[in-house]
Amino acid sequence: MQEKILILDFGSQYTQLIARRVRELNVYCEIHPFNKYPGLDETVKGVILSGSPFSVRDKNAPVPDLSKIKGKLPLLGVCYGAQYLAQNYGGLVEASDSREYGRANMKYIDHESELFREIEVDSQVWMSHGDTIMKLPEDFRIIGSTSDVEVAAYQIEEETTFGIQFHPEVYHTTQGLQILNNFVVDVCGCRRDWTPASFVEETVEGLKKQLGDDKVVLGLSGGVDSSVAAMLLHKAIGTQLTCIFVDNGLLRKHEYENVLDSYKHMGLNVIGVDAKDLFLGELNGVSDPEKKRKIIGRVFIEVFDSEAKKIPGVKWLAQGTIYPDVIESVSVNGPSATIKSHHNVGGLPEKMHLKVVEPLKLLFKDEVRRVGHEMKISPTILGRHPFPGPGLAIRILGEITPEKVALLQEVDHIFIEGLRKHDLYDQVWQAGAMLLPVQSVGVMGDERTYESVVSLRAVTSTDGMTADWVHLPYEFLGKISSEIINRVRGVNRVVYDISSKPPATIEWE
Incomplete structure (x- = not known):
């Protein structure tokens, strides 16, 4: 079983960055809302509490249930997380006279603490908070201070529970990655064995068990995510996977031919569909951006559905969903307001009565590329710039x-x-x-x-x-x-x- 760190999200803009830094250490971690996290089995090695746009003094401030975590598992509170622990267990948090934001330097470090092993006095950290911990509970001790913030870091006596007022995940905290390494490796005991190679091996085995002899259809775009998803599935089920690449007439010059050619060299079973005239006909006379997106999404579903029905016995639809999409859908504050229709076409599984398989749903974009590199996918494909699902339709303003x-x-x-x-x-x-x-x-x-x-x-x-x-x-x-x-x-x-x-x-x- 893959060991992991849980990150409880209080809505901070930096939460994803904490996860990315932990994963850079080859330690797997997951982000969950503070009020909706999974059971704590033996695979959970430690917990990190994120920052938050809230103040712990707000009436509606997020309050987690830590009864099964604090004192039982290693725990690191970052910014709001640190203030919550201090306030909730008997300390005092007040609004600071001046909002503490930006670079600061550590003036005192307790090197007896595992969290600060190899961290230098005077190293730079990044502060971003309007509240300050004025008084700690009795069993808390200060392990780090800056010139302006006495309680920049603390540890609870007889526990592997820590709080830090600064953000170790941002680049401005120069030894932030070392601090996170000290927590997840030295304190939590993680093995640092979550690598692209281990991900490929575990995912392929998981897909074999999940899919068995079932047939799978995947919509290819020529981009990084769908290409890497296709290769993982190909490794697991071979010819049971059929990929469909639709030319909507809004691709780059020669892209349809070039992409089909590159996939042939990868050994994938790919069907190319020339639907240029259909898409452009449906878009004729339409200039509203949102209407254009919806038409392209609808026609894509119709074309894809028509082609998929030609594959006898298909049961699964594979999608190149990646981790930020998953996090967004279950975020603390709910899905963010719609700025535009997402180019990942929804509605396909329901229309086609298919089950969904998402091989990349645990990965960030840069991790997808590393996994693709591990599988020897061409650098030309892995290095491709993102290209919007609606293609040139949203780069031609108006009709x-x-x-x-x-x-x-x-x-x-x-x-x-x-x-x-x-x-x-x-x-x-x-x-x-x-x-x-x-x-x-x-x-x-x-x-x-x-x-x-x-x-x-x-x-x-x-x-x-x-x-x-x-x-x-x-x-x-x-x-x-x-x-x-x-x-x-x-x-x-x-x-x-x-x-x-x-x-x-x-x-x-």
């Missing part, structure tokens, strides 16, 4: 026509191939071009033109939740702009999007 799609495919092709040619592709998390619903005046030769404007977009990110625009070299942008205007008839102006997420989104629709 979609075959002519606009063809124009944007050319612009996008020049941009993406330019990034590859100039060794910039791997420095970018996602890139693409947007066709704007405006025309501008230009001069070509002796003639004035009135043609389309395209915007180029390139961002860096780890998971798409936040993103910064990439500072591409001016020389590169200049070359790409000239190439687009000279080669793509109908475009006379190129602009570069320098907005970050938030407040802007990565896509324009």
Whole structure:
């Protein structure tokens, strides 16, 4: 059985980051809402309490049931978690005179404590809190202080229960990973054996047991998640897996042919479906972004369902769901408000009366890539930028026509191939071009033109939740702009999007 650390989530923006750092140590961990966590069997080696946007002094502050955890399992409270333990067991937490936010340095460290083994005095930590622990319960002792915060860290006597006021999971805490290592390895005794190789082995064995001789159908997109999911299933059940790749007419230039070719080399059983005319026909005259998404989702379900019915006896639908999707659906505050329809098409399992199998639902995106690397999947596939499910439909602002799609495919092709040619592709998390619903005046030769404007977009990110625009070299942008205007008839102006997420989104629709 896989040993694990449980992270109880109080709604902090940093909770996923704690999980990512623990997993970097090759220790498996799971995030659960503070009020809805699973049974504590022998596989649970320790528990971490996350931070929170709440104050422990709020009337509606989250209150966990720790009766089966505290004093029985190693426990680490981070920020709100530390304040909750102090307040709940007899200490005092009050609003600080000034909100403590940003870098601080440890001025006192108790090196007798296992939590602070090899942590240096004066090492930098990251504070982010409006409350301060003013008084600790009698059996709590201070094990770390900064110049401004006396109770920066504490331990309960005779227990492996710790609290830290700072965030060890953020990069600004320079020895944060060492602190987490001290907790999960030295205190909790975790073996650090959760690796890509062990994940592949355990997942393939699990899929064999779960699926038996049943047939499975998977919708391939050409992206990282669906490709890695397909290979895990292929290892487990071989030819019982049928993959369907639908060309919705909104893919990148030559993408349909290139993706089908790459999958042939992987030994997968793939059916390609050319449904360009159907999708573009249904989208004719529609300019509202949300309507476009819904039409694409509906038509995809219809096409996929029609093809899947040609496979006799199929019982399972495989999906490339990854861990952030799972966490989002059971988060402390419930699913976040809909900013846009999710591109993972819902409704398929119900319509097709299929059971769902999700081989990647425990992994973050970077872990999916490492698992793919372990299975020798081509770096070309693993390094692919994310591409939206609705494709170029949400990069063509306004109404979609075959002519606009063809124009944007050319612009996008020049941009993406330019990034590859100039060794910039791997420095970018996602890139693409947007066709704007405006025309501008230009001069070509002796003639004035009135043609389309395209915007180029390139961002860096780890998971798409936040993103910064990439500072591409001016020389590169200049070359790409000239190439687009000279080669793509109908475009006379190129602009570069320098907005970050938030407040802007990565896509324009």
